[in-house]
Amino acid sequence: MDWLNTIIRTFFDFGAMAEVLPQLLGVGLLNTLIISVAATIIGVALGMIVAVMGISPSKWLRVPARIYTDLFRGLPAILTILLIGQGFARLSQSIFGPSPYPLGIIALSLIASAYIGEIFRAGIQSVDKGQGEACRALGMSYARSMALVVVPQGIRRVLPALVNQFIAIVKDSSLVYFLGLLVTERELFRVGQDAAVLSGNLSPLVMAGIFYLVITVPLTHLVNYFDNRFRTGRRRPSAPSSGLNEVKELDAASPLITGSNT
Amino acid sequence: MSLASNTASTAAGAESQTFHGSSLELKNLTMAYGDIEVLRNVSLAVPPGTTTCIIGPSGSGKSTLLRGVNRLHEPKSGDVLLAGESALQVKPDLLRARIGMVFQHFNLFPDHTALENVALALWSVKGMPKAEAREHARRRLAEVGLAERADHRPRDLSGGQQQRVAIARALAMEPEVMLFDEATSALDPELVKGVLNLMAGLAKRGMTMVVVTHEMGFARKVADQVVFMDEGEVVESGTPADLFDNPRSERLQRFLSEVL
Numbered sequence: 077m078d079w080l081n082t083i084i085r086t087f088f089d090f091g092a093m094a095e096v097l098p099q100l101l102g103v104g105l106l107n108t109l110i111i112s113v114a115a116t117i118i119g120v121a122l123g124m125i126v127a128v129m130g131i132s133p134s135k136w137l138r139v140p141a142r143i144y145t146d147l148f149r150g151l152p153a154i155l156t157i158l159l160i161g162q163g164f165a166r167l168s169q170s171i172f173g174p175s176p177y178p179l180g181i182i183a184l185s186l187i188a189s190a191y192i193g194e195i196f197r198a199g200i201q202s203v204d205k206g207q208g209e210a211c212r213a214l215g216m217s218y219a220r221s222m223a224l225v226v227v228p229q230g231i232r233r234v235l236p237a238l239v240n241q242f243i244a245i246v247k248d249s250s251l252v253y254f255l256g257l258l259v260t261e262r263e264l265f266r267v268g269q270d271a272a273v274l275s276g277n278l279s280p281l282v283m284a285g286i287f288y289l290v291i292t293v294p295l296t297h298l299v300n301y302f303d304n305r306f307r308t309g310r311r312r313p314s315a316p317s318s319g320l321n322e323v324k325e326l327d328a329a330s331p332l333i334t335g336s337n338t
Numbered sequence: 339m340s341l342a343s344n345t346a347s348t349a350a351g352a353e354s355q356t357f358h359g360s361s362l363e364l365k366n367l368t369m370a371y372g373d374i375e376v377l378r379n380v381s382l383a384v385p386p387g388t389t390t391c392i393i394g395p396s397g398s399g400k401s402t403l404l405r406g407v408n409r410l411h412e413p414k415s416g417d418v419l420l421a422g423e424s425a426l427q428v429k430p431d432l433l434r435a436r437i438g439m440v441f442q443h444f445n446l447f448p449d450h451t452a453l454e455n456v457a458l459a460l461w462s463v464k465g466m467p468k469a470e471a472r473e474h475a476r477r478r479l480a481e482v483g484l485a486e487r488a489d490h491r492p493r494d495l496s497g498g499q500q501q502r503v504a505i506a507r508a509l510a511m512e513p514e515v516m517l518f519d520e521a522t523s524a525l526d527p528e529l530v531k532g533v534l535n536l537m538a539g540l541a542k543r544g545m546t547m548v549v550v551t552h553e554m555g556f557a558r559k560v561a562d563q564v565v566f567m568d569e570g571e572v573v574e575s576g577t578p579a580d581l582f583d584n585p586r587s588e589r590l591q592r593f594l595s596e597v598l
Contacts, residue, residue, distance in 0.1 A: 209410055210445035210504075214459035214511060215435025224462060225447050232449070322498055322529060325483050 089279040096271040096280040100287055103260060104267035108291075111181055111249040111263060116242050118185035123192030128222065130197045141193070148190035153248050157183040161255035177261045180252035188245050195237045200230035236303045243292045264288060359546025360421035360436075360514035361386045362407065367416035369399075369406045376402045378570045379416070384515075384548060384563070389541040391557035391578075392550045394567035395593065400550040403567070404517045407548065408437040421514060435463055438508030442520040444500040446492040452479060452503045453488040456510050464511070478506040482536060498529030505536060516540065518549040534560075554598060558582050566590045 129141035148156065160183040161176050172178040203226050211221030250265035257266060268284025362384040369377040377399040384390045392400045405411040407418055409430045418425040425433050446455050456475035460466045466474065479488050482502040492500050501521060508516060518537065522530045534553060538560045541547055551557060557564050558578045565575040566587075574587050582598075585591045 204445070206441060206443055206445035207447065210441065210447070211459075212410060212431075213408060213434055213437075213439040213441075214507070215431050215433075215463045216459060217431050220462055224458065229447075229449060320528075322496055322532065 086278050087282050089275075089277050092271070092275050092277050092279040093283045095275075096268065096283055099267050099271070100264060100280075100283060103262055104264035104284065105287055107257075107261055108246065108249050108263040108265075108287075111177075111184065111252060112242065112246045114181045115184035115188050115245050115249065118181070119188030119192050119241075119245070120238070122185065122189035123196055124227075126189055126193030127196035127200060128227070130193060131200060133218070145190045145193055148187050149194070153184075153187050154251050154254065156187055157251050158254055159183075160186070161252075175258060175261060176255035177252070177257060180249075180255050180257075184245060184248060184252065187248065188241060191241055191244070192238065195234045195241060196230065199234035199237075200227055202233060203229045236299045239295055239299045239302070243295055246291055247288065356543050357387070357540070357545040358514075359387045359516075359544055361419070362515050362546060362548065363419040363422075364403070364407070365417040365419065367403070367406055367418065368414045369402050369411060370414045371411075375414070376570050377406065380567075380570075380572050382565060382572065382575070384546055386546055387544040388562040389545075389547040389549060389560055390563045390565060391561035392548065392565045392567060393552070393554065393557055393593075394573075398567040399570040400567055401519050402570075404439070404519050404548060404550055407515070407517060408434045408439055410434075410439075431463075435459075435511055436514050438511060438513035438516040440501070440504050440508055440516070440518045440521045442523050444492070444497070444504045444524075446500055446503055446507075448492050451489050451491055452484060452495065452499075455492070455503055456507045459507070460510055475506075475510060478510045479503070481509075482506045496529065497525045498532055501525060501533050502536060505533075509540075515546045515548065518547065518551070520550055520552065522551070522553060552597070554582070554594075566593065568593075 126141050126144060129137040130145070132138050132141075157180060161179045164179055165176065168176070168179045200222075207229065208221050208226050211225050212218070216224070249263055252263060253266040253269070257263075262270070264284045264287050265281075268281040271280035272278050364380055364382040367377060367380045367382075368375060380399075380403060382390070392403065394400055402411065406413045407425070409418075409425065413426065420428075420433070420436065446452075447458065450458060453472060453475050456478050457468070457471040460471035460474055461468050464471075476485070476488055479485055482505055484499060484502055484506070487495060487499060490499075492503070495503065505521075521537070522533050525533060530553070534556045537547070537549065538556070541560050549556075549561070561578050563575060564578050564581045566573045566581060566585075566589075568589055574581060574585065574590050581590065582594065585594055
């Protein structure tokens with residue numbers, strides 16, 4: 077059983093795993109979550125703007141939104157991160173200091189916003205046209221009917237897709253290491269990678285992988301749960317009833333209004 | 339403000355109110371979707387406080403006509419006069435706040451309660467304080483017999499109840515004209531009458547109404563004027579007696595023989 081021993085030593089060296097655990101918890105996990113959550117928040121905000129522009133009646137808003145989306149969805153994430161992380165390093169230094177960390181977050185946000193924009197756009201466009209028309213017929217402006225009625229309905233529908241996007245961001249956050257992070261800024265992958273190089277053993281990376289799974293797998297199942305809830309919807313259960321109840325309800329309501337001779 | 343309350347305020351919310359509907363006139367209205375003209379040169383006068391029923395086969399342009407009146411779809415040419423003034427010169431949002439519309443599929447806001455459905459435009463368009471808007475909405479719902487269902491969401495209401503919420507929602511804006519687009523076509527047969535009675539009540543109390551309907555009984559009983567449309571044009575119009583008892587055109591005779 078030599079090969080089994082080799083596998084265990086290479087991937088599941090518990091000593092090496094235990095050694096890297098404090099760093100993964102204290103540094104890696106923390107930074108991965110900070111990067112992912114920050115990128116998601118900024119991505120959602122930008123994505124909403126892109127989505128609303130994308131369905132605007134005005135071509136001057138629609139076309140830029142389209143180009144933006146095509147650009148950031150079409151490029152490999154690593155390329156965008158490097159272009160932005162290195163291209164704007166000077167500018168970033170004067171604002172944020174020498175760390176490339178903020179630029180990494182911004183690059184991830186831009187990529188995420190392109191995807192999230194498409195998610196929002198699909199959600200908003202899936203709302204029945206009658207909703208917007210009912211608003212307009214009441215005298216609401218386009219902007220108001222979008223903000224008060226159409227967009228909230230669209231968002232609710234795409235919550236599961238947004239969680240999926242968050243999972244994608246968590247995984248993509250590992251790419252930020254390409255920008256060269258300070259020791260305290262390293263996210264899960266980089267912490268695991270450094271330890272793997274030092275110990276000449278892949279177990280720390282496997283440990284980092286387990287951390288990713290601990291974040292992403294429960295979320296995936298949460299999505300499925302929500303997806304079911306949203307699709308089936310909640311309805312007040314009611315006993316079978318006679319249509320006559322409603323006929324009576326109206327007759328009793330107000331003969332003055334209905335003008336019926338009851 | 340076209341709504342005036344009478345002095346009598348009897349049972350909860352059951353105020354007897356009369357409306358002061360405005361006149362509505364279409365002049366050579368032509369409407370198109372792209373290159374296809376779906377409404378050609380339609381002229382129509384609806385005196386204040388009267389009800390005009392539009393009948394005709396599907397695709398004859400009835401709904402399009404309604405959507406031209408409140409400019410949900412912009413007319414291609416011709417004019418719409420509301421209270422004698424061109425509706426095309428007014429800002430669409432301001433125009434629509436003066437015209438109520440009720441849809442075939444209700445179009446209630448699903449994540450709002452019945453009360454919020456009615457109150458929404460009151461505060462967001464009319465600028466009423468929210469508490470006042472809710473109070474107002476509660477009275478409107480009582481008028482259509484739904485005081486007890488104010489906190490239900492649309493999916494917990496029957497079709498008839500939903501349509502009554504939709505009518506209350508439109509009436510709450512105190513419109514000068516009400517447009518009904520096949521308001522009972524999606525309802526349980528048993529619930530149709532309740533909604534039609536409600537509409538008849540509005541007509542009796544002075545609302546100007548344009549009603550697209552397949553309910554010939556309603557048209558005959560309530561309408562002051564009936565308009566028969568086919569292929570985007572008005573084929574025949576007149577009093578219910580004229581149209582239903584003495585149809586002049588062959589097309590209307592044919593239509594009536596099929597539906598009556």
